Amino acid sequence: MDSLLTLYITLVCVSGVFNVFLSVYAFSKRSEIPGAGIFILYTAALSIYCFGYAFGLASTTLTEVKIWTTVEYIGMPFSAALGLMLVLNYLGRNVSPKTAAAMFIIPSITLAMVATNDYHHLFYKAMYLREGMPASLVKLEIGEWYIVHGIYTFSCLLAAVVLLIGRWRQTSKTYRLQLVTLICGQFVPMTAAFLYLLGAAPGGLDPVPIVMCITSALYIWAMVSARMLTVVPIAKETIFESMGEGVIVLDPAERLIEFNRAAAIMIPSLRHSRIGSTLDEVWVSLTGSPFPVARHPDGMQGELAWMAGGEERCYQVRVSVVRHRNGGLAGSLLLLIDVTELKRLQRHLEHMAFYDGLTQIYNRTQFIHRSREMLKESLAEGQPFSVVLFDIDHFKRVNDSFGHETGDRLIVHVVSLCKPMLSADMLFGRYGGEEFVLALPSFSWPEAAELAERLRAALEAEPLVTASGPIAVTSSFGAAQAEQTGDTLESLLRAADEALYVSKRGGRNRVSVHQPAKSKDS
The missing domain is CATH 3.30.450.20 (PAS domain)
Structure with missing residues (x-):
């Protein structure tokens, strides 16, 4: 029996050494191994488990056995949770800090229960020496928390195995060696633990540290030769979900x-x-x-x-x-x-390309483009088409007296008064500086003049209110109607501009019309 025990202690120590090597190797390759921290903690926990169990077997008194059992449980209950976390990390499933903390609750309670067992006997109801056996081979009567600990440990190992097996079909042949190694690393200890819990282990010895000698050697071979955990497959659903x-x-x-x-x-x-x-x-x-x-x-x-x-x-x-x-x-x-x-x-850039930045009405380029199309359609349908040009009287005087900021406010003020008086089918644009232009489809020159007069009166009636006092707003208008099918927008704008200058020369704040030739003849 002593020779068998010596062999057993030796193998358990070899398992501990293998796990120390794995922990040190993972630490040296931590920049290459995703989730290296979990693997380092996992193998360190297994090392403590193995060495604690080995020293417990070598103990000569029950007191020493209890001490080394406590050391053993510093690593053993945590290794199952860390193994499950290692598998989850390998499969690309992130474990949040809260989840990780929750997974360590039962192992932490187990360690506390073992360390204080003499006060409550919830983990071991009794520990006593077997007759005719070495002092280290004690007989145990399990308590309530031992059952909780056993269920949790077995559940972690089983969950890890199920998750890894479920990955088999989605794993390419290149990575199946890694998968087999990880499955063995969880399945073999799980089977050994199950046999131990059933009392089928030879001599009442815990077989888990022994089988870990095999699984740890397999890990070493896989990590050194196949770069296991260094080159990790990314789960398809991880890519899909991320x-x-x-x-x-x-x-x-x-x-x-x-x-x-x-x-x-x-x-x-x-x-x-x-x-x-x-x-x-x-x-x-x-x-x-x-x-x-x-x-x-x-x-x-x-x-x-x-x-x-x-x-x-x-x-x-x-x-x-x-x-x-x-x-x-x-x-x-x-x-x-x-x-x-x-x-x-894109809409912002289009808006900047189409609209004047200060007034948010059409800029000159967009107004001309759209008006040219409207004129073409109106002439093709035999409908009248008119344009109205107007500007703010004495605008330079406002800029010189009150500053350009007030001048900008005045331009915006004019637009805000005019827009509510215009329908959706009319085009309103800033022609340049303080000058504005209207395109009026289906408007004859009398109708255009009437609209211009309403706008003129509205502007005159609403001065711009400033900190320096109200500023009177008057404008001069010029209107023109397309005369024949061959008229262009440029010729129509020139005619409206001529009418505008007539208003200027006539004293400003008035509407003038460039009448079609046939109207003059009549």
């Missing part, structure tokens, strides 16, 4: 079969309960209309607007057909890319 773009997966019948977290954030109404429905059915239930982007052919793109968080979000939709290796249709992927900020920037 993508910033939303992904919707459809089967060949265009039924919804999966979507990632980003898609659920982009479209909060999307629920897993809708899986199995066609995309159009899902979209009808969400919006009342079918999905607006065509799914075929491969590479189709479109845009989708959606309300999320009280604001409109815009997504670019890219459709990609997925095929089997034999070329058959497997389904399709819809990639949703958030282009809201890009669209906002």
